Amino acid sequence: xxxxxxxxxxxxxxxxxxxxxxxxxxxxxxxxxxxxxxxxxxxxxxxxxxxxxxxxxxxxxxxxxxxxxxxxxxxxxxxxxxxxxxxxxxxxxxxxxxxxxxxxxxxxxxxxxxxxxxxxxxxxxxxxxxxxxxxxxxxxxxxxxxxxxxxxxxxxxxxxxxxxxxxxxxxxxxxxxxxxxxxxxxxxxxxxxxxxxxxxxxxxxxxxxxxxxxxxxxxxxxxxxxxxxxxxxxxxxxxxxxxxxxxxxxxxxxxxxxxxxxxxxxxxxxxxxxxxxxxxxxxxxxxxxxxx
Numbered sequence: 001x002x003x004x005x006x007x008x009x010x011x012x013x014x015x016x017x018x019x020x021x022x023x024x025x026x027x028x029x030x031x032x033x034x035x036x037x038x039x040x041x042x043x044x045x046x047x048x049x050x051x052x053x054x055x056x057x058x059x060x061x062x063x064x065x066x067x068x069x070x071x072x073x074x075x076x077x078x079x080x081x082x083x084x085x086x087x088x089x090x091x092x093x094x095x096x097x098x099x100x101x102x103x104x105x106x107x108x109x110x111x112x113x114x115x116x117x118x119x120x121x122x123x124x125x126x127x128x129x130x131x132x133x134x135x136x137x138x139x140x141x142x143x144x145x146x147x148x149x150x151x152x153x154x155x156x157x158x159x160x161x162x163x164x165x166x167x168x169x170x171x172x173x174x175x176x177x178x179x180x181x182x183x184x185x186x187x188x189x190x191x192x193x194x195x196x197x198x199x200x201x202x203x204x205x206x207x208x209x210x211x212x213x214x215x216x217x218x219x220x221x222x223x224x225x226x227x228x229x230x231x232x233x234x235x236x237x238x239x240x241x242x243x244x245x246x247x248x249x250x251x252x253x254x255x256x257x258x259x260x261x262x263x264x265x266x267x268x269x270x271x272x273x274x275x276x277x278x279x280x281x282x283x284x285x286x287x288x289x290x291x292x
Contacts (some may be wrong), residue, residue, distance in 0.1 A: 002039040004091075005047040013057045013138050013167060019050045021140055021163040026050045028165065030058070030074055031108040033101075034117050037125070057287065058112070058167060061085050067173030070136075073112025073166045074076055077124075080111060090171060091286060092127040092181035092200045099123060099185045102192050112166045118156040118223075125152065125224035126200035127183050129216035134170040139163065145170070152223035179204045179212070180287025184279045188262065195219050195270040196263050197216045201283040203234075207291070210234040210243070213280065220255035220272055227254035239284060241290050244277040 002287035006023060010016035020026055026048040029035050038046040052058060059073030061083045065180050069089060073078070077097040087094050100106055100114070100123045104139065114124045125148075133148040140163045148169075151159050181202040187193035198218035204211045213234040215227040237243040257268035279292050 002036075003042050003044075004039065004049055007051065009051040010055065013052075013055065013101045013165060016050055016052050016055070016165055017138050017140055017163055018208060020165065023048050023050065024162055028052055028113075028116075028243075031076065031110040033105050033109040038260075046098070051288055052165070054139050063089075066155065067177065068212045069171040069173075071111060071171070073115075073168055074110050075112075077106040077109055077114075080285045081106070090127070090131060090181070090200065092130060092183040093124065093282075095183040096123045096127045096185070096200065099187075111169065116153070116158055116160065116166055118152060118154075118158045120152070120155065120221065120223050121195045121198065121219050122224065123185060123195060123198055123218070126198050126216040126218050128169065129179070129224060129226050130200045130202040130214040132169050132175045132214075134172070135166055136168040136170060138165045142205075143167070149226060155166055155222050174203075178287075180283040180285065180289070181285060182279050182282035182286055183284070184275055186275060194262070197257075197275060199272075199275045199279045201276075201279040203280065203283045203287055205239065205284060205287050205289045209236055209238050211236075213247075213283075215247075215251065215280065217251075217255055217272060217276075217277060220257045220268065222256075225254060227251050229253040234280075238292070239289050244280060244291060247280060248273040248276050254274050 006018045027046050029049050029051045058072045060072050063069045078099040114122045128148045137144050183200040184200045185195050200216050202214040213231050215230050218224045230247045233246050233250035259265040
């Protein structure tokens with residue numbers, strides 16, 4: 001039995017926003033893979049529900065003639081994995097989606113819910129960061145757009161104001177074309193486990209050197225983070241093991257992992273250093289290059 005005090009089913013995004021304004025304590029229910037757990041544990045902060053499950057406005061993947069990709073926030077991870085546009089243009093997102101929980105969860109869990117839950121372990125957060133994803137947010141005043149960078153503000157917290165709803169993710173062609181990208185997740189079990197460390201990398205190479213690199217880690221800080229020092233250490237450098245070692249050293253200045261029952265801080269730092277080299281090497285291969 002769930003301890004639900006009020007339940008409202010939205011029939012559109014506009015209706016959902018209005019319901020959130022009318023019920024400021026309400027939580028959104030999309031896939032329900034996180035919310036239903038809180039309800040099962042009788043969390044009093046989840047007693048008021050606005051159901052946005054299966055709203056057509058929040059579903060699907062489209063691409064404009066210019067290459068601008070839009071993914072609805074209610075799109076499930078199984079849909080992301082299977083969609084040819086995502087497979088072709090956003091391989092790091094496909095790879096991250098494929099390691100989320102198991103098939104039954106991926107069939108209902110949504111991209112938007114994974115991001116808005118605010119967890120540093122959210123598997124879709126790192127690829128969203130390296131692709132410089134722009135978020136489309138419905139508000140009581142209209143629609144606003146904001147970058148995924150800075151959207152996570154603390155453990156379990158995101159930059160959504162009262163009455164706001166994440167509608168879609170936007171990917172600009174200049175952030176994925178002619179680039180290689182990869183994601184990797186380390187967990188204690190090979191399946192059905194929360195990430196111990198997650199990472200994604202994107203690179204553009206030219207004449208055997210890094211022209212651009214973007215690197216992001218999850219569970220390496222209170223929020224998913226981009227790694228500015230590591231990215232700067234790579235620019236203009238040759239595709240060599242020495243460059244990867246320099247990046248792995250620089251990344252320690254970008255992260256602040258903690259000790260938990262899942263892993264000690266020292267072990268997480270070791271993973272971060274090791275995985276940064278592995279995921280960048282995979283991204284280089286995706287871009288048509290090879291580390292010497």
